[in-house]
Structures are given as C-alpha cells and as structure tokens.
Amino acid sequence: MSDAPRPTGVAAKAKKKKRRVVGSDQGPQSRVPAPSTMTVSQTPEKKKRKRNRKQKATLTLADQDGQGTAPKKARLETADGVSPGTDVAQPRRLHKKKAAADVGGTQPITNSRVEPNPKAISAAAAAASTNENCTGSTVGRNDKLLNVNKVRLLKERKALPIFPVRKELVRTIRQKDCIILIGETACGKTTQIPQYLHEAGFTKRGAIGITQPRRVAAITVANRVAMEMGVETGELVGYSVRFDDSTTSATRIKYLTDGMLLREALLDPLLKRYRVIVLDEAHERTVNTDVLFGVVKSAQKERSRMDCLPLKIVVMSATMDVDHFSKYFGGAPVYTLEGRQHPIEMMYAVKKQDDYIFSALVTVFQVHRNQEPGDILVFCTGQEEIESVVKATRETRLQLPPDEQKILALPLYSALPSSMQLKVFQPAAPGWRKVIFSTNIAETSITIPGIKFVVDTGVVKERTYQPGTGLELLKVRKISKAQAWQRAGRAGRECSGVCYRLYTKQEFEAMKEHSIPEIQRCSLSGVVLQMLALGISDIFAFDFMDKPSEKHLVEALVRLHQLGALEKKEALQLTAVGKKMAAFPLEPRFSKIILCSKELACTEEILTIISILSGDSVLFFSEKHRERANEVWKKFQSNEGDHVMLLNVFRAYKSVRGNKDWCKENFVNKKNMHKAMEIRSQLADLCLKAGIPLKSCGQDTVAFRKCLAAGLFTNVAELQKNGDYLTIDARKKVHIHPSSCLFSSSPSCIIFTEMVETTKCYMRNLTVVDPDWMTEVAPQYFKKKRLGPKSL
Secondary structure (H helix, E strand, C coil): CCCCCCCCCCCCCCCCCEEEECCCCCCCCCCCCCCCCEEEEECCHHHHHHCCCCCCCEEEEECCCCCCCCCCEEECCCCCCCCCCCEEECEEEECCCCCCCCCCCCCCCCCCCCCCCCCHHHHHHHHHHCCCCCCCHHHHHHHHHHHHHHHHHHHHHHCCCCHHHHHHHHHHHHHCCEEEEEECCCCCHHHHHHHHHHHCCHHHHCEEEEEECCHHHHHHHHHHHHHHHCCCECCCEEEEECCEEECCCCCCEEEEEHHHHHHHHHHCCCCCCEEEEEECCHHHCCHHHHHHHHHHHHHHHHHHHCCCCCCEEEEEECCCCHHHHHHHCCCCCEEEEECCCCCEEEEEECCCCCCHHHHHHHHHHHHHHHCCCCEEEEECCCHHHHHHHHHHHHHHHCCCCHHHCCEEEEEECCCCCHHHHHHHHCCCCCCCEEEEEECCHHHHCCCCCCEEEEEECCEEEEEEEECCCCEEEEEEEECCHHHHHHHHHHHHCCCCEEEEECCCHHHHHHCCCCCCCHHHCCCCHHHHHHHHHCCCCCHHHCCCCCCCCHHHHHHHHHHHHHCCCECCCCCCCECHHHHHHHHCCCCHHHHHHHHHHHHHCCHHHHHHHHHHHCCCCCECCCHHHHHHHHHHHCCCCCCCEHHHHHHHHHHHHHHCCCCHHHHHHCCECHHHHHHHHHHHHHHHHHHHHCCCCCCCCCCCCHHHHHHHHHHCCCCEEEECCCCCEEECCCCCEEEECCCCCCCCCCCCEEEEEEEEECCCEEEEEEEECCHHHHHHHCHHHHCCCCCCHHHC
C-alpha cells in the first residue's frame, strides 16, 4: 500500500504556473492512479477574481436616458456566472453607507440553498424554539433560546451582501414596472427581497409571488423565509408546487414553481391576486418559464390599461444574457449586486480527455493527497454514473496509506433518499475530506458548505426532443460558458478556492455562451396544451423570448391531435377530451392514459403507475447493494414488464402499511413512495371531478397495458430478426435498459416511458404489448404504419 505511486502536479501549490494531472491506463478500481496523462494550466482569471476578495456589497445600475437612445456599452463584472466581457448597458454605481450591523465575519445565509429535505429547516427551528410541555424555569430557558435564535437570524440577514442596498432596491422596484437583478448565489436575493417588499407595504394590496424552476427550491426557501419572519409555513409565507400546496387566503409571500403559476393563470390570466411577480433563477429557461415570461408581460400590459393595481415584475438570476432579457422586458434596467465572492483559481486540461469520469477520479485523489484541507465537489451527469464513481472512490481510497484514507465519498442527485442527501450538508469528522459527486442540481439550486475545490467534467445530461420521431431522450452534452462559471463559483463561497476544468482552454472558448433554452429542444405538446387552455389560440404569434421553430410547434399540434385533444378545424380549439387533459397537472400522454382508463375499467391501477412515474424513483439501492437489491426485487418482477412490477411493489407496500423495516429490506424509498400515494390521492380527486369512476381491473393486466399504450403509442419498439429493437416511427436502434425486469428476455413488441442515451440508446420503464392493440388504441397514428410479424 505504501509503495503506491503518489500523484503530483494538478494539486500542487497555487504559486506554480503549471500543473500536471496524472492518470493511468488501468481502471480506477484496480489501484491508485499513477502519473502520466493530463496536464492543466493556471488561467489569468485568478487575478481578476482577486479584486473581489474583500469586496463590499454594491449595486450597479444600467442607466438609460428614457428617450429611447441606445445605451453605451461596458463590461459587467460579477463574481461568477456571467462570463467576462459580456456587454451590458453602461453602469452607474450607487454608493451606500456601510450599515453598522453589516458584520463582515458572519457567515451569510445561503439564499438559494435547497436542502433536499425541504421541511428539515422548519423542523429544526421549531425544535430549537418551542416545547409544548415546558413549565416554570423551562419556559424562561425556552424564551431565551427563542430570543437567541431570533438575534442570530437577524445578524445573519444583516451580514448578507444585499442588506446595505435594500432601501435602494425597494425604491427602484416601486419606481419601475420591471427590473432585472443579477446577484450571485448566496447574496440573499431569493430570501430577502420578498421580505423587504413586505416590510415596505407591497403586500397590503396583493401578494408577492416568487417562482422557482424546481419544487424542492420553492419548498425549502419558503420554510427558510417563514423561519426568519417567525411565522409558520402556510400562513404569511407559503409555497405551492405540483401536488403540494401550503398556502391560505392569508399568505402574502408565496414561493411556487413556474408551472404552478402558469396553472394559476388558467383561472386568472391577469394574475390579479399578485402585486409583485419575482421570476427567480430566470437563466434556467424551462419550457414553463419561457411561456410564463410572455404570460406575465401580457398581464402587466393589460392591467396597465385597466383600472386595477399595476403589476411589478422582478427578474432575478446569478447569470444570464442581460441584454437579451432587458430587450425582451421592454428595456428594463439591469442592476448588478456584487457580493462576497472569494478568488478562484482556474485550472484547465492541456489536452482533451477521453474519459471524463476517470479524469475526475484522478483529479480527486491528487487534490486529496497534495492540497490543503477543504471539501471537493465533482459535477457528473446522472444517478448511475454517480453511484459508479462513488463506489470506485471508496474502493480506491483503501489502497492509499492509512493516514491518507480519510475520504468520505457522497452522492447527490434528486432521487436520493432525504437521509442520504442531508449527509452532504453535514461536516465530515475531523481529519476527513468530503468528496461530493453531484448532478447539476449543485450549480445553483443548492449551496454546500465547506467546498474549496470544484472538479468540472464539462458535461450535463439534458432532455432533448427529436423532431419527426415523437421521441424525447436524455442525452449527455457539453455545458455552456455560463454553466462553467456557475460551477466554478461553487469553490469560492466561503474562502478562496480552485476549479479544475477537465477540458482545455480551447474547448472552453468553443462553448456556447448560454445553454439552449428548453423551449427550443424539448417536446412542446404539454405547453401548447396549456397555452390553448389559457385561450392563446395563435401560438405562432405568441411573444416567446426565443421562439421555437414553426416545425416544432406544428409537431406539438399534430401530437395533440393524435391524442384526441384538438378539434378537426382550421381554428385551434381543444376538444372536450383536450379540456379534461388540461385539467390534470401531467404530461398530455399521461392525462390521456387516465381518461382512457374509464372505458377500460382500470383507473385504480393507472392512477398508481402514473403517480409513481410522476415522482422520483420508488426503488433505490447504492452500488454496494446492487446484487442484493436485484435478488430481492425478483419477487415483484413480471414478464409483462416494469410497469406491472411497479404495480406489484405498490401493492406490497400498501399491504404492510408502509412499514419502515419492510422498505429497508426491499430497497423501497419510503419517502418517494409516500409522495406517490399523496399524488395518487390528488389525481383520484381530479378523476372524480371529471366523472371517472375509480374502478380496478384486479389481476387482469391486459386492460392496464392497453391503457398505457393509448398514451405511449409513439414510444413503441419491435424486435427484429437480428435481435435488435427498432422504434416504429424513426426506425431508431434501441436497447432494453439493464435495470429493466425485461433485460434478459426478448418480447416481440414493447412500449417504453423514456429513452436515455449514453454509450447506447436505452429504453426505460417497459411494458409488453400485443401489436394488434396499437391500431385499436391509436388508429389515427397507426393506420399507415405496419406492426407485427409483417414488419419484422
């Protein structure tokens, strides 16, 4: 063990101008990587970022003369996110007196920190400040604890970079119809601006709505703000996400996902209940966010024409194409909040890396063995990749000398159980170093304390729609420059840090400035259905920030027509089926499946499977327990496919009433299964409102599988004579995913829920179907397509 070669180079001291990252031809599980492969070099960004070492909070305004003349151009300097050299309107610095309570040494609140267990913060606060059974001196001690907690929270709020400019921000929002605020993660914008506006009286005549692209962010930030304000979540402060609403008529600060605000617009197109709409994390550009931009703009415009309260819009992000956003929102002024970002040293690979995961593993061990203390954050693409590299890290560390084995490798992704997610936020034992392997959830949605080193693989997994095929797949692609800066910024939250980019400087320069918006790369069937339900009949003339192609919109209309949601008329109108589909907060294909379950008398089973597919995975195992989990799950498996298997798991879970020990023994995620049951209950209520009785098909799965085919008819693959599977429409070669219970079998015809592209194109969540069913459940789609033995 002690003779194992010690990596040198990439983790050497920062004063050296060049570093060498070492590697090995052998896999990471065989031994500690030996020196040879990758070289990185120091980039000049380090000097630029040093200027921010002791930077005080300042607010920069992109000034305009009000006469319609083009503003002068200048460089926008932010600590991270917007790459250097981005042109924006000429800034004017607004000087603020230093607040006496701006305690420089206090750790700031992480404004967008998203704890994976959203209610943990509120629970902890309640535990620290309340005790139902306390009496006498205990009451006095509890009051002191409450006061101490209140003082601590106030101190933390005053220490945030946004605090010194709060009055100027409120005054600006009062004066302007719309402003754009660029503020780095942890400056306090998400948690504090709604509180400042509430304190300034904005909620006297309406609520403040703050949108978030992720449900976990909306819940956690709402809990944090409620705690800071000393109220219970659901009262003055609340949240609304799909299948979970914690608001009342008294709620004045409401955090909600962009999709939920879009659904509110179905009933209230002018959003009259809101005085201010804050579009947070606007750079994420989800499909719902892009449509919401147009809906909110339209509501503001219409309200200005009417005799009603004007609507204020605040667009916020840590990074975005500011000129593009400003132009879209009518030349809205751009404010930049500079904050407490520490200097970050950038390191690039000297040559292109063939295996980014192996290079990441090599870099992790070099940093661990040669650099100072500090946790490491590694960006990966997905759950399977993360579990694999976590296992490799745990095995490889055992080959180090005993005094160097103190590495705590942890995974982080959305489907991970809450108890395991929370481990990344807890400090490691003395002398140990945490290494966190995360998806892009750690880019902006969460801030993990203690991170000093970031390893950026330069890739991300995104959902992409393939026009002409009706297929949508998860695919690994290169990140944008904006994403690269966001990742690097994770290393400078608490102290100076280092970002190791596992790509060359030339590869970085070739990256796109910003990611392609979802509206231009994802299926638009769902959003077009919502737009038509909103009364937006001319979708081709809609005010999109970045308009999708006409072909893309036409395909969405064709898909809705095949689902029976559109009238066969020249004017775009929803059928009765289409209107019912729009009432369900689901993808159109899932809504159609539920509606078809009425005729096939299998609503109970369909609600179960749709609820499970609408949340995170209910089955879970770590790489260490893969074999054991596969063995245990055999009792649930079915030769009819994964959907039937999931149905069996749900029935077993229900029969033991969600017993915790049973879940552990059977590798079932109790939290996600409980959530699936909550979703199922809400969908059942919607079914009853739509006149769909809750009937069961029992053990006869034919009706159940037919019903699934009624919505998944575009996702059909047939077995060929050579043993390959081809999709019916695109004739694309696909494979059964190894996680499927059908992996070892070869059914002639299958439907699938999703497709993932890694080394191959895999189908996940499969069900065996009879080809003859397809023309029965989707005649419009299959009347010109061949299915069954003749097509083999």
